[in-house]
Amino acid sequence: MKRRIVLIGLSVLALALGGLLTGCGSQAKPPTASISSPQNNQSFEIGQTVAFKGTAEDSSGKAISGAKYSWNFGDGSQGNQADVNHSYKKSGSYTVVLTVRGPKESAGSTVKSEQTAQITVKIKSSPPSASAKATPTSGEAPLAVQFDGSASQVPNGTISKYEWAFGDGAKGSGAKASHDYAKPGDYTATLTVTDNNGATAQATVKVEVKQAAVSLKPQARGKTWEIQLMTTADGDNDFDPGVVKVQPGDTLRFVLKSGVHTATAYCPKNSKKLGIPAAAADTSLCFNSGMLVKPGQSFEVKIPADAPQGTYAYFCVPHEALGMVGLIIVGQPSELSQKFLDSLPGQAKAELQNDLKGNPAQGG
Ligand SMILES: [Cu+2]
Incomplete structure (x- = not known):
């Protein structure tokens, strides 16, 4: 401050001197x-x-x-x-x-x-600032999320537009918006605010949509089909039901009810002409229970998930010629060859042809 005063003093002095030097004090600078x-x-x-x-x-x-x-x-x-x-x-x-x-x-x-x-x-104009909130920010699909951009600000103006891009291709508008995420994924929702001067600002918020917990379904377990082997009071020997329609993955359970029987597939391993799909000839589907002698005794055949589809014929070793034969249709039925049918003894051919015309059992 002192220095300034000194300078001012010098200035005044200089002005005064200037006036004197020009010889005329009335000429102002x-x-x-x-x-x-x-x-x-x-x-x-x-x-x-x-x-x-x-x-x-x-x-x-x-x-x-x-x-x-x-x-x-x-x-x-x-x-x-x-x-x-x-x-x-x-x-x-x-x-x-x-x-x-x-x-x-x-x-x-x-x-x-x-x-x-x-x-x-x-x-x-001051740039706007955007604020985006999501509630909730994570959860299982499908996830309904509420979005709120109302904390966005323009210091000296107003927000004229709120635009939302939810990150899954869907869009919305308004200070508050809602969106349902259908599929699991990590999404980034973007809010763009535009003020009355056209200036924009963006804010993002992340939403995690998780895979819904998968409930265990019984589909893989397959059904179990029970086929009874019996000798009736009047001397008939039967598989009951005689025809069952099953799916790969199912299980057949042959249960002895009365008499002495077998459940034996028609296939070369069992010393018979092929009466099952050729692709199954060397698999567990060329089954043979052996003799079942005690009531309640059972024999199970698991049909693999990749089992060849088609018509499987089987018989009872002691009672084949008496017509104790049966059919298992896995998935889609197939034709039994004439050569096979012609090879069958006694009443077996007539019984199988009758079974082929009949309605397969559908019940459990
Ligand atoms: Cu038998």
């Missing part, structure tokens, strides 16, 4: 106005404090003591200090004019001339 801050075309945001600094110098570049400053900020407001703060309420380009008038040079006379300086300041 015009002041020079300049704006040292802010820079021309500098940008600010709405509401931001802009520090304006004006200087007034004499022709030799020294500050003029007592100069009067008058600012016109271009938005209808004024200031009257060398250094003055101002903020703008709207975006735009403003022409700022500083007018400097010189001080009284001596008693009774004033400096007539005045100088102006002019700059332009640019005021931009």
Whole structure:
């Protein structure tokens, strides 16, 4: 401060000396106005404090003591200090004019001339800020999620548009939105807000959609089909039911009810012509229970999941010729060859042909 006072004193002295040197004390030095801050075309945001600094110098570049400053900020407001703060309420380009008038040079006379300086300041709207919330942010599919972007802000404006991209291709709008995620996955939902000046901001929120817990289904277990082997009171020997339609994965359970019987597939391993699908000839489906002699005794045949589909014929070793034969249809039926049918003894052929025409058992 002291230094400034000294400088001012020197300036006054210089002015006085200048006046003396020109030989005419009435000739005033015009002041020079300049704006040292802010820079021309500098940008600010709405509401931001802009520090304006004006200087007034004499022709030799020294500050003029007592100069009067008058600012016109271009938005209808004024200031009257060398250094003055101002903020703008709207975006735009403003022409700022500083007018400097010189001080009284001596008693009774004033400096007539005045100088102006002019700059332009640019005021931009403050950018909006986006905020996106999701409730819940994780869960099992299908997952219904509520989205909330209402915490988004524009410091000096309003949000005119909320746009949501939910990350799975679906879109929505509004400060609040909801979306159902159908499939499991990690999704990033994006909110884009647009303010009344067209400026945009984005926020994202992650949503984890998990695979729903899989409940165990009994489909793999297959059904078990019970076929009874019996000798009736009037001497008939039967498989009951005589025809069963099953699926790969199912199980056949032959249960002896009465008499002495076998369940034996028609296949070369059992010394018979092929009466089952050829692809099954060397598999466990060329089955033979052996003699079942005790009531309740059983024999199971598991039909593999990849079992050849088709019609499987089987018989009872002691009672084949009496027509104790049966059919198992795995999946889609197939034709039994004429050569096979012609090879059957006694009543077996007639019984099998009858079974082929009949309705297969569907019950368990
Ligand atoms: Cu038998």
